[in-house]
Amino acid sequence: MPGMRVSYFPGCTLNTTGKGFDNAVRASAASVGLELVELPEWNCCGATYPLIIDNMLELAAPSHVLLAARDQGPGSNGQGNVLTTACTTCYNVLKRTKKFVREQPDERERINAFIEGDYAGEVEVKDILHLLRDDVGFPAIAEKVRTPLSGLKVAAYYGCMVLRPPNEVAYDDPDHPTSLDDLMVALGATAVDFPHKNECCGAYLAVKAPEVTREMVYTIVKSAQAAGAEAVVTNCPLCQFNLDKQQAEMRKTYAGYRPVPVFYFSQLMGLALGLDIQDYGWERNYVDARPLLARLS
Amino acid sequence: MRVRISAESVHNELVRRVEEYSGQDLMACYQCGKCAAGCPVAFAMDMLPSQVIRFAQLGLVDRLLESKTIWLCAACQTCYTRCPKGVDLSRIMEALREIVMLEGGSHINYDAISPEDVAEWPQQAFIGGFRKYAI
Numbered sequence: 256m257p258g259m260r261v262s263y264f265p266g267c268t269l270n271t272t273g274k275g276f277d278n279a280v281r282a283s284a285a286s287v288g289l290e291l292v293e294l295p296e297w298n299c300c301g302a303t304y305p306l307i308i309d310n311m312l313e314l315a316a317p318s319h320v321l322l323a324a325r326d327q328g329p330g331s332n333g334q335g336n337v338l339t340t341a342c343t344t345c346y347n348v349l350k351r352t353k354k355f356v357r358e359q360p361d362e363r364e365r366i367n368a369f370i371e372g373d374y375a376g377e378v379e380v381k382d383i384l385h386l387l388r389d390d391v392g393f394p395a396i397a398e399k400v401r402t403p404l405s406g407l408k409v410a411a412y413y414g415c416m417v418l419r420p421p422n423e424v425a426y427d428d429p430d431h432p433t434s435l436d437d438l439m440v441a442l443g444a445t446a447v448d449f450p451h452k453n454e455c456c457g458a459y460l461a462v463k464a465p466e467v468t469r470e471m472v473y474t475i476v477k478s479a480q481a482a483g484a485e486a487v488v489t490n491c492p493l494c495q496f497n498l499d500k501q502q503a504e505m506r507k508t509y510a511g512y513r514p515v516p517v518f519y520f521s522q523l524m525g526l527a528l529g530l531d532i533q534d535y536g537w538e539r540n541y542v543d544a545r546p547l548l549a550r551l552s
Numbered sequence: 553m554r555v556r557i558s559a560e561s562v563h564n565e566l567v568r569r570v571e572e573y574s575g576q577d578l579m580a581c582y583q584c585g586k587c588a589a590g591c592p593v594a595f596a597m598d599m600l601p602s603q604v605i606r607f608a609q610l611g612l613v614d615r616l617l618e619s620k621t622i623w624l625c626a627a628c629q630t631c632y633t634r635c636p637k638g639v640d641l642s643r644i645m646e647a648l649r650e651i652v653m654l655e656g657g658s659h660i661n662y663d664a665i666s667p668e669d670v671a672e673w674p675q676q677a678f679i680g681g682f683r684k685y686a687i
Contacts, residue, residue, distance in 0.1 A: 267675035302679035306627060306646035308575045313683070344676050419629035420640075429633060455592045455628030461673075462681035463660060467596045467624060474592075496674050 259390060261337040261381075262328035263291035264320060266345040267299050273342070273492040275536015279521035280341040280383060282530050287391050287399055291339065292329050294320070300348045303459070311362060315369045317352040322374040336378045339386055341521065343416035343491040346382040350424050353380050382417050384490050384520070385426045388434050393441040401529030403443025404551055409486045409523075410479035411435035411446050413453050414494040429453065435490055435520060442527035449482035451475045456497040465501075472501040473509075480515060486547060488518045495519055503541035516544035526552060557610055566613035566651065573647035580637045581605045587631035587641050597621040601631055601641055608644065613651075622648045623659060623685065649684065658686035 269277035284291050297320055305313035324338040340346050356363045357376025367373055387396065413432045421429040432453060436446035454475055457468035476498060479487050489495050495517050502514035522535045526548070537545055571578060581602075588600040599607070599621045607616050616622060625645040632640040653659055660681065670678075 267679065270675075272672065272674050299675075299679065301683065302676040303627070303683045305683075306640075306643045307573045307650055309573070342676070344680070415628045415630075419633050421633055455626055455630065457593070458626045458628070459677045459680035459684060460593070460624065460626045462665065462677055463623065463685055464596070467593065470595065471592055493674055493676050493680075496677065500672075 258288060258290070260290040260292055260329040261339050261386065262324040262378075263293045264297055264300075264324070264338060264340040264342075264345060264349070265293060266340055266342040267302070268344075268492045269342055272496070272539065273519075273536070275534065275539060276341065276492055276495070276519040276521055279519060279525045279532070279535045283521050283524040283528060284383070284387075286525075286528050286530060287387070287396050289386060289391055290329075294323050294338075295327055296323055300345045300352075302344055302348070304348050304351045311365045311369065314352050314355065314362070314366055317348050318356055318366050318374050319370045319372070321349060321353055321356075321378050321380075322370065322372045325374065325377045328378070337381055337386075338378050339381050339383045341383045341490070341492075343382065343414060344493060346380065347416040347424050350380040350382075353378065354423055382426065382490075384417070384434055384438070387438065389426075393437055396438070396524075396528075397441040400442055400527045402527055402552055404439070404523060404527050405443050407444040407486065407523075407547075407551060408447050408483050409439055409444050409488050409518075410449050410482060410484035411439055411452060412475065412479070412487050412489040412491075412494060412498070414489065414491040415453070415455050415458070416491060418453055435488065438520060439488060439523070442523060444523070447479070447482040447484045449479045449484065451478040456494045458493055458497070461497055461501075465504075468497055469501045469504055469508075472498050473505060476502060476515065480513075484515065486516045486518060486544070488520050488523055490520050492519070499541045514542040516540060516542050516547055518544060555610055555612065562609070562611040564611050564613070566617075567608060567611055569651055570608055570613055570644060570647045573650055574640070574643040576639055576641075576643055578605060578608050578644070581609065581635075581639050582637065584636060586634045586636065590630045590634050592628065592630065593624045593626060596624050601625075604644065604648075605639070605641065613648070616648050617652050621645075622652070627684070646684075650687075653687040660685040
């Protein structure tokens with residue numbers, strides 16, 4: 256759908272350490288006719304969905320973001336107000352908050368009193384991969400590919416946040432997701448199937464028990480390698496960090512360990528679309544992706 | 553392990569708080585073990601996820617408050633997704649952490665986080681972690 260305009264929420268990670276991911280998302284989306292209009296004012300979503308019942312305060316921040324999208328978003332082309340984000344955690348928090356506010360009138364009143372607003376569960380929250388799949392369409396993206404990722408055997412890794420809980424956030428099969436695999440195929444790569452594509456990497460557990468995260472990442476990446484992958488691609492900025500960083504640590508602790516690069520999906524998308532990929536944050540990778548890039552481009 | 557249970561001990565104050573904070577019916581669990589089988593962090597836990605619910609059902613929440621398990625759950629929701637009874641165990645884990653932190657304060661060692669970590673790590677790791685392990 257050419258000319259589609261949607262609200263864009265970068266979130267804290269894509270605004271800082273994930274800037275390369277963000278640059279690649281904006282450029283790639285624009286080149287396939289998806290215009291991302293950054294919210295003029297936004298705040299952190301809170302980075303985790305609160306799980307205890309008395310959670311009004313933690314729902315205030317994401318409700319404030321949703322309210323901004325409702326009142327300041329472009330809402331054109333008969334799409335209503337659509338809010339998208341490339342951070343899977345932000346997506347999970349915003350999507351679940353929207354549902355909660357819509358379905359819980361009493362809590363809604365308390366939240367609105369706190370944020371001095373009248374948010375009632377409006378705005379369609381869509382993960383950017385969902386938009387690319389259903390509103391732009393992978394066939395349309397495939398037509399725009401200039402540098403096919405031919406010969407790249409990549410494992411698509413989804414993590415948790417776009418899949419679970421399925422009844423609240425999933426737009427793909429939570430046990431066997433394919434959207435990221437399908438995007439890679441549209442870009443000319445070979446997506447290898449592996450059983451750990453939806454297994455948790457440990458997320459923020461890394462701040463408390465990095466050695467546990469390392470074991471979790473080891474299981475995931477070894478599984479991808481056993482399936483023949485020479486790289487991993489993910490749509491989650493925290494998964495990218497954990498998989499990348501912990502592999503660099505594994506080189507010290509596992510003799511002979513051969514790490515594989517971990518890409519953001521938008522980096523590979525920009526590359527395949529023939530865009531200028533200079534500012535995609537390659538220098539931040541712990542496992543250098545540039546040798547593989549040189550082969551692809 | 554021999555456990556003596558009674559109506560009073562099974563419905564003690566800590567059990568009531570876990571149910572209130574989590575919004576979950578502990579007795580809904582029939583111990584099929586799918587949560588423990590699918591948990592990606594189970595290898596590092598001192599009590600399996602299914603044991604956490606079982607102990608709570610028996611009124612032994614005080615034992616859970618001392619376990620490593622409640623701090624290792626990353627709320628990935630694999631257990632909840634697979635539970636045939638719809639029990640959201642990650643909410644029970646959060647309730648248990650909350651009870652510990654309301655009494656004893658934050659459960660994180662800030663000194664273990666180096667300035668290099670602060671510069672390199674994604675913001676969401678810190679914000680998420682501090683929300684889970686600090687009060």
